[in-house]
Amino acid sequence: MKAGILGYGNLGKGVEAAIARCDDIELKAVYTRRDPSGLKIKTPTALVKSAADLDSGKEDIDVLIICGGSATDLPGMTPKYAELYNVIDSFDTHANIPTHFANVDAASKRGGKVGLISCGWDPGMFSLNRLYATSILPGGSDYTFWGKGVSQGHSDAIRRIEGVKDARQYTIPVEEAVDRVRNGENPELSTREKHTRECFVVAEEGADKAKIEEQIKTMPNYFADYDTTVHFISEEEMKRDHSGLPHGGSVLYSGETGTDGCNHVIEYRLQLDSNPEFTGSVLTAYARAVARLNAEGVTGAKTVFDIAPAYLTPLSGDEIRAHFL
Amino acid sequence: MKAGILGYGNLGKGVEAAIARCDDIELKAVYTRRDPSGLKIKTPTALVKSAADLDSGKEDIDVLIICGGSATDLPGMTPKYAELYNVIDSFDTHANIPTHFANVDAASKRGGKVGLISCGWDPGMFSLNRLYATSILPGGSDYTFWGKGVSQGHSDAIRRIEGVKDARQYTIPVEEAVDRVRNGENPELSTREKHTRECFVVAEEGADKAKIEEQIKTMPNYFADYDTTVHFISEEEMKRDHSGLPHGGSVLYSGETGTDGCNHVIEYRLQLDSNPEFTGSVLTAYARAVARLNAEGVTGAKTVFDIAPAYLTPLSGDEIRAHFL
Numbered sequence: 001m002k003a004g005i006l007g008y009g010n011l012g013k014g015v016e017a018a019i020a021r022c023d024d025i026e027l028k029a030v031y032t033r034r035d036p037s038g039l040k041i042k043t044p045t046a047l048v049k050s051a052a053d054l055d056s057g058k059e060d061i062d063v064l065i066i067c068g069g070s071a072t073d074l075p076g077m078t079p080k081y082a083e084l085y086n087v088i089d090s091f092d093t094h095a096n097i098p099t100h101f102a103n104v105d106a107a108s109k110r111g112g113k114v115g116l117i118s119c120g121w122d123p124g125m126f127s128l129n130r131l132y133a134t135s136i137l138p139g140g141s142d143y144t145f146w147g148k149g150v151s152q153g154h155s156d157a158i159r160r161i162e163g164v165k166d167a168r169q170y171t172i173p174v175e176e177a178v179d180r181v182r183n184g185e186n187p188e189l190s191t192r193e194k195h196t197r198e199c200f201v202v203a204e205e206g207a208d209k210a211k212i213e214e215q216i217k218t219m220p221n222y223f224a225d226y227d228t229t230v231h232f233i234s235e236e237e238m239k240r241d242h243s244g245l246p247h248g249g250s251v252l253y254s255g256e257t258g259t260d261g262c263n264h265v266i267e268y269r270l271q272l273d274s275n276p277e278f279t280g281s282v283l284t285a286y287a288r289a290v291a292r293l294n295a296e297g298v299t300g301a302k303t304v305f306d307i308a309p310a311y312l313t314p315l316s317g318d319e320i321r322a323h324f325l
Numbered sequence: 326m327k328a329g330i331l332g333y334g335n336l337g338k339g340v341e342a343a344i345a346r347c348d349d350i351e352l353k354a355v356y357t358r359r360d361p362s363g364l365k366i367k368t369p370t371a372l373v374k375s376a377a378d379l380d381s382g383k384e385d386i387d388v389l390i391i392c393g394g395s396a397t398d399l400p401g402m403t404p405k406y407a408e409l410y411n412v413i414d415s416f417d418t419h420a421n422i423p424t425h426f427a428n429v430d431a432a433s434k435r436g437g438k439v440g441l442i443s444c445g446w447d448p449g450m451f452s453l454n455r456l457y458a459t460s461i462l463p464g465g466s467d468y469t470f471w472g473k474g475v476s477q478g479h480s481d482a483i484r485r486i487e488g489v490k491d492a493r494q495y496t497i498p499v500e501e502a503v504d505r506v507r508n509g510e511n512p513e514l515s516t517r518e519k520h521t522r523e524c525f526v527v528a529e530e531g532a533d534k535a536k537i538e539e540q541i542k543t544m545p546n547y548f549a550d551y552d553t554t555v556h557f558i559s560e561e562e563m564k565r566d567h568s569g570l571p572h573g574g575s576v577l578y579s580g581e582t583g584t585d586g587c588n589h590v591i592e593y594r595l596q597l598d599s600n601p602e603f604t605g606s607v608l609t610a611y612a613r614a615v616a617r618l619n620a621e622g623v624t625g626a627k628t629v630f631d632i633a634p635a636y637l638t639p640l641s642g643d644e645i646r647a648h649f650l
Contacts, residue, residue, distance in 0.1 A: 017583040021463055042584075097646055123650045125457070128634055129593075130649040132450070135610045135637035136603075138346055182596070257602035258342040259367075264603050267594040268454075271507070273587035278461075281582055285460045305645055309453055310630040312460035320630055321422055324455040325448045 001291050002060060003284075004085075006031045006051060006077070007067035008039060010245065011090065014280025015065050016043055022284060024314040028061050057084035057111075062291040064088075065283055079103040082301075083111035086294045088287050090120040090279060097123075105301035114294040116302045119286045120279040121270055122146070126251045128304050129268035133253035137264060140255025143181045145173035145194060149247025149275060157222045158199055161215050163207030166235065168242040170198045173249065181252045184263040197228045200242055202235050247275035285312040326616050327385060328609075329410075331356045331376060331402070332392035333364060335570065336415065339605025340390050341367055347609060349639040353386050354378075382409035382436075387616040389413075390608055404428040407626075408436035411619045413612050415445040415604060422448075430626035439619040441627045444611045445604040446595055447471070451576045453629050454593035458578035462589060465580025468506045470498035470519060474572025474600060482547045483524055486540050488532030491560065493567040495523045498574065506577045509588040522553040525567055527560050572600035610637040 001024055005012050008030050019027045020043065029047040032039050036048045053059060064085040068074050070093045078089045082104045091100050100117055108115040118124065122144070130142050151171045158167035177194050180187045199216055203209055213230045216223055233241075248270040256263055272278040286304065289311035293302070313320060326349055330337050333355050344352045345368065354372040357364050361373045378384060389410040393399050395418045403414045407429045416425050425442055433440040443449065447469070455467050476496045483492035502519050505512045512518075524541055528534055538555045541548055558566075573595040581588055597603045611629065614636035618627070638645060 014582070021582070094650070097650055098643070101646060118650055125461075127650045128457075131634050131638060131645055132453075134649070135634070136450075136606045184596075257339070257346070257599060257606055262598035262602050264598060265594075265596040267592070267596075269590075269592040269594070271509075271590040271592075273589060274582060277582035277587050278589050281461045303646060303650060305635040305642070305650070306633050308631050308633045309456050309460070313456060317630070318423070320456055321426060321628060324459070325419070325422055325443055325452045325628055325630070 001025045001288060002028045002062050003287055004029050004031055004054075004059060004061040004064045005067060006054070006064055006081070007073070008032055008041065009067060010276035011280055011283075012065075012067035013042075014274070014276035014278070015067060015283055016041065016046075016280070017277050018281040018284035019043075022288075022314070025284065025288065029059070031064075054081060054084065059085070061085060062294075063287045065287050067280075067283075075100060075103075078115065078117065079107040082107035082113060082115035084113070085111075086113045086115070086290045088116040088119055088283055088290050090124070090283060091118045092120070092123055094123075101301050101303070109300050112294075112299050114290045114298055114300065114302060116286055116290050116304075116307070118303055120282050121272075122249070124279075124282050124304055125270070126249070126268070129251040129266070130253070131305055133251070133255070133266045137253065137255025137257065137266070140253055141186050143189070143194075143252045143254075144249065145178055145252070146249040147171040147173050147195065147247065149249070149272070150242075150245050152245075154197065154199075154222055157219060158201060158216055161212055163204050163209075163212050164201055165204050166202040166238050168200045168238065170200075172196045172198060178250065178252070181254060182265060182267065184254050184265050186254055191225045192227060195226060197223055197226045199228065199230045200233050200238060201230060202238050203232055244273065245275045246273055247278075248272045288312060288314070326350045326613065327353045327387045328612055328616075329354050329356060329379075329384060329386040329389045330392060331379070331389055331406070332398070333357055333366065334392060335601035336605055336608075337390075337392035338367075339599070339601035339603070340392060340608055341371075341605070342602050343606040343609035344368075347613075347639070350609065350613065354384070356389075379406060379409065384410070386410060387619075388612045390612050392605075392608075400425060400428075403440065403442065404432045407432035407438060407440035409438070410436075411438045411440070411615045413441040413444055413608055413615050415449070415608060416443045417445070417448055419448075426626050426628070434625050437619075437624050439615045439623055439625065439627060441611055441615050441629075441632070443628055445607050446597075447574070449604075449607050449629055450595070451574070451593065454576040454591070455578070456630055458576070458580070458591045462578065462580025462582065462591070465578055466511050468514070468519075468577045468579075469574065470503055470577070471574040472496035472498050472520065472572065474574070474597070475567075475570050477570075479522065479524075479547055482544060483526060483541055486537055488529045488537050489526055490529050491527040491563050493525045493563065495525075497521045497523055503575065503577070506579060507590060507592065509579050509590055511579055516550045517552060520551060522548055522551045524553065524555045525558050525563060526555060527563050528557055569598065570600045571598055572603075573597045613637060613639070 104115040154169035429440040479494035
């Protein structure tokens with residue numbers, strides 16, 4: 001199976017690392033909107049090409065893994081390339097998923113291709129676990145906790161404050177709340193009761209730290225509804241202690257059966273040293289499914305909900321029944 | 326959708342309870358190999374019929390949920406009825422799955438039906454999580470811990486010992502081992518290091534308790550390889566404290582990405598007040614998928630690996646994308 005990667009930020013690099021561990025997938029090229037001659041990639045056998053090369057629809061790839069941002073890249077990119085190639089993206093702007101799905105569906109069907117959107121861990125593996133749980137135990141309650149992990153969006157929001165040189169924001173689940181759900185209490189939890197936010201900030205020399213802290217803690221949507229802690233640190237400390245991108249979290253689901261009030265708790269938990277490398281690994285497994293489904297004649301937009309798990313592995317049906325059932 | 330249940334033991338009752346919570350599934354009949362006139366069921370609108378009535382192939386059901394035992398019932402039952410109806414079972418004798426799959430596949434294809442085998446939580450949801458994890462992070466290590474929960478097989482084994490009136494055996498995961506896996510240590514764990522076994526025994530009057538305890542602890546396959554604790558209790562205590570059938574456990578998977586040794590831990594955990602009611606709920610969700618797939622023209626044997634999650638819910642694609650993605 002031949003794959004292409006469009007975009008070589010953290011996620012594109014994560015996909016490249018995942019493909020390197022798959023014997024059945026060959027990375028043919030990384031496509032970039034920047035000058036290809038300025039880009040060095042890790043895979044010695046893959047080419048670096050211009051994104052413009054994709055426009056012909058003639059690139060020799062079974063699937064294009066699109067590693068752009070949800071805000072401005074993917075809404076245009078994924079439908080554009082979905083007509084020409086089998087594609088997969090990690091679109092995560094929840095409110096716009098219906099529109100994005102419809103656009104990709106139309107394009108994929110025009111081109112006779114498969115386009116899988118919103119893949120990764122949330123949306124992605126967490127979504128799957130919400131669906132499995134509610135299908136098994138209808139009428140229960142689901143809870144999603146994120147962290148401990150770095151939120152890029154919140155880190156960026158802090159960096160936009162005057163006097164801030166660098167920032168890293170960790171989202172942290174409130175363990176007490178997680179435990180209440182695990183105990184089957186079905187609590188009603190406010191935003192503040194579910195997560196706290198911890199910020200590490202490098203201030204410009206002479207900046208008003210008290211004002212920065214105040215601006216962070218009162219920032220609407222991002223921080224105002226949370227208990228937020230702010231630590232000012234040096235550039236060296238930032239580099240030494242906060243250069244990784246760990247993340248994770250849990251989907252918990254609590255539901256009843258029978259008439260005697262039997263309660264059941266289902267938990268799916270991820271603890272990730274590298275958010276982009278794990279997300280890239282999920283995209284790569286689903287890219288395999290996308291190429292296979294299209295080879296079977298399937299077309300149109302899909303999500304993780306539409307993919308039978310057997311399509312994610314290079315192993316045969318006999319092998320997976322023997323080893324994993 | 327119209328469903329039938331074959332067999333009305335703990336699992337059949339669990340399926341009945343699950344169907345009662347599904348608006349889109351109607352329980353038409355419970356089929357029994359005993360005298361139907363002697364069987365009372367909970368669903369007022371469903372019939373109690375003889376299993377022999379199924380032989381005509383004319384029963385008005387879209388799927389038959391077969392709730393028999395793996396040792397002697399299912400190897401014959403499932404292939405027999407797979408030719409006549411869409412069927413689903415919870416076959417869990419691991420070594421015989423290839424044969425059972427082949428038998429059901431041949432029968433289902435002859436009859437133009439779908440037959441899903443080995444459904445429940447292990448095999449079933451745990452299997453799915455092993456497959457998802459290894460597909461995302463190939464080459465990692467998986468660990469399955471069971472409990473705390475009642476093992477029927479082990480309880481039965483104790484009951485066969487002379488002088489034992491009743492017995493209940495709990496399988497308990499060793500928390501220290503679970504924590505080592507959660508910490509990404511990838512430990513090599515012996516049988517004894519993963520689980521302990523706790524037994525509650527009601528002895529006959531005058532029985533030699535020391536001898537019973539010795540026989541339990543040295544029983545090959547069942548107890549000899551484990552640290553086992555035996556408590557002798559009264560019949561009243563057994564009834565009061567050990568009448569439920571709780572179970573659960575975890576599938577943990579630990580795998581790497583990239584070249585810097587980023588480690589990731591995936592955990593799927595179940596905590597079940599009632600093993601048969603939860604298993605029945607999983608069977609019911611997959612029964613829905615079986616009937617749907619056959620209505621689309623699909624035939625042959627399937628496992629949970631072959632079922633796209635969207636088939637498990639009565640909700641539409643638009644609804645699941647809006648609520649769970």
